[in-house]
Amino acid sequence: MTEVMIGGTGTALINILFLGMLFVVALAIARLRSLFAIVMLSGVYSLVSAAWYILVDAVDVGFTEAAVGAGMSTAVLLGAMLLTARTAKPEKPLQRLGPLVVCLATGVMLIYGSVDLPALGDATSPANAGIGLTYLKINWYDMGVPNVVTSVLASYRGFDTLGETAVVFTAGLAVALLLGFGERSLAETLKKTPKAETRPAPRGKDGNAA
Amino acid sequence: MWTFILTHAGYWAIIGLMMISLYIAFSAENLIKRLVGLSLFQTTICLFYVTLGKITGGTAPVLLPADMPEHGAAHGAGAAAEAHLVAGGGERVAELVNVYSNPLPHVLMLTAIVVGVATLSVGLALIVRIREVYGTIEADDVRAVDIETALAQEAKLESELKEATA
Amino acid sequence: MKGDHHMILRVIAKCLIPLILIYAFYVQFHGEVGPGGAFQAGVIIAVALILYALVFGLTATMRAVPPWFTRALAAVGVLIYAGVGFWALLSGGDYLEYQALFGEPPGEHHGQHAGIIIIEIGVLCAVSGAMTTIFYALAGRVAEIRDEDW
Known part of the structure; x- marks a missing residue:
């Protein structure tokens, strides 16, 4: 019976543990109002889901999630939080009703749709018996690279990855165009005397004019 | 029936997580909290996608x-x-x-995560600009400021029109 | 930085940052035989810079790695990636067809290995450059993080 789960009984318990942790973190984020706590918990969520990725054999994705989700995006979110606000306003109880109904309805529909999905870990499902298996079989002859993920990423689907790289570059450019390249802070710090330690006044107006 | 539940419970748990993060993105008026909800939603979708590629008894796709x-x-x-x-x-x-498990979802999600953080930071940059202009990052306050400004502009236009006709 | 109360942080960071950078390059060049790759390595390099900025201040970081450099790095990364595609075109293959780089028959891997390594270097430059640019843009808006903000 337990064989149909992802692994043995022990693995099933670990699955339940990780998914339970994800649930607790997500519910905490939904309830909290302190933005610092929310940002930190989103990093925790990424870290736990990185562990889940390792559990479902996606070592590369787990690595990426740990580096990007828990490291980079937490740093970026913290930087943005410092520039904006520390706490969120309390939500009105009536406001919660609409989203709750929408999410419940969507969830029920998705679960109804998931009934037709192949069983978890099914090797003969259309998704797993198709091109993915072919990549595994022809990879060693074509590439001579043991890591199939790298060879699919860089070679079989190299065009895809070129697009993704361009998107990352464009996003960096967009952020720099929106916020400036950071030279403003460099100039400010350079001309600032050590006495003036306090932060400059909230720049509501001059940022507006810029 | 029991087997069916065991083989599909993982999907249902992930769908539940997806709905919680969707709820965060929907209900939060605070724009940063909303973006955190969206990024959780994206992470959970990646979880779902990668879980579909798992094969029982398989190992990581490194030969x-x-x-x-x-x-x-x-x-x-x-x-x-x-x-x-x-x-x-x-x-x-x-x-x-x-x-081996299916390598294709891993490739797609790997790039999706990196692109996700890039787009997240574009959203955050927009929020920082909104804060600088409006002085708040609550969506309803931003809306209120917008309505106020529009009303003030309209009143100003009307008074100018009256002056011109008078 | 003012005061001495960040000394432990500074000493530990000084030891850790070179290790983080070396680890990034390990991940980069070991990506073909184990988990890892250019996307992860690029982010790890950016994270090492962020750690440096958090401990030693943004100004010192910008002196070490100037913003124009990270901007240029991101663009150069995409150019390297696209350039490999044109190299393959000039060698008589399709765009990004690494097999054609050295005109090898199927089953030989030198072209594939060279292509994968070069585009991974391109991705490394693009991702680390873009991520550092994003961090500079966001962090450049605050002059300094006040202690009560922590």
Whole structure:
């Protein structure tokens, strides 16, 4: 019976543990109002889901999630939080009703749709018996690279990855165009005397004019 | 029935997580909290996608030595030996000894995560600009400021019109 | 930085940052045989810079790695990636067809290996440059993080 789960009984318990942790973190984020706590918990969520990725054999994705989700995006979110606000306003109880109904309805529909999905870990499902298996079989002859993920990423689907790289570059450019390249802070710090330690006044107006 | 529940419970748990993060993105008026909800939603979608590619008894898609037959071992030992091995019946489609999970979802989600953080930071940059202009990052306050400004502009236009006609 | 109360942080960071950078390059060049790759390595390099900025201040970081450099790095990364595609075109193959780089028959891997390594270097430059640019843009808006903000 337990064989149909992802692994043995022990693995099933670990699955339940990780998914339970994800649930607790997500519910905490939904309830909290302190933005610092929310940002930190989103990093925790990424870290736990990185562990889940390792559990479902996606070592590369787990690595990426740990580096990007828990490291980079937490740093970026913290930087943005410092520039904006520390706490969120309390939500009105009536406001919660609409989203709750929408999410419940969507969830029920998705679960109804998931009934037709192949069983978890099914090797003969259309998704797993198709091109993915072919990549595994022809990879060693074509590439001579043991890591199939790298060879699919860089070679079989190299065009895809070129697009993704361009998107990352464009996003960096967009952020720099929106916020400036950071030279403003460099100039400010350079001309600032050590006495003036306090932060400059909230720049509501001059940022507006810029 | 019991087997069915066991094989699908993982999907349902992930759908539940998806709905919680969707709820965060929907209900939060604070724009940063909303973006955190969106990024959780994206992470959960990646979880779902990668979980679909798991194969029971499989291992990570990094080939084990048993699946790397001789023709690759001649790497660097000289192209002549390699060519000989290929000519001696090198087969493109190999039969695998070990079971590996599907590598395709991993590739797609790997790039999606990196692009996700890039787009997240574009959203955050927009929020920082909104804060600088409006002085708040609550969506309803921003809306209120917008309505106020529009009303003030309209009143100003009307008074100017009156002055012109008078 | 003012005061001495960040000394432990500074000493530990000084030890850790070179290790983080070396680890990034390990991940980059070991990506073909184990988990890892250019996307992860690029982010790890950016994270090492962020750690440096958090401990030693943004100004010192910008002196070490100037903003124009990270901007240029991101663009150069995409150019390297696209350039490999044109190299393959000039060698008589399709766009990004690494097999054609050295005109090898199927089953030989030098072209594939060279192509994968070069585009991974391109991705490394693009991702680390873009991520550092994003961090500079966001962090450049605050002059300094006040202690009560922690």
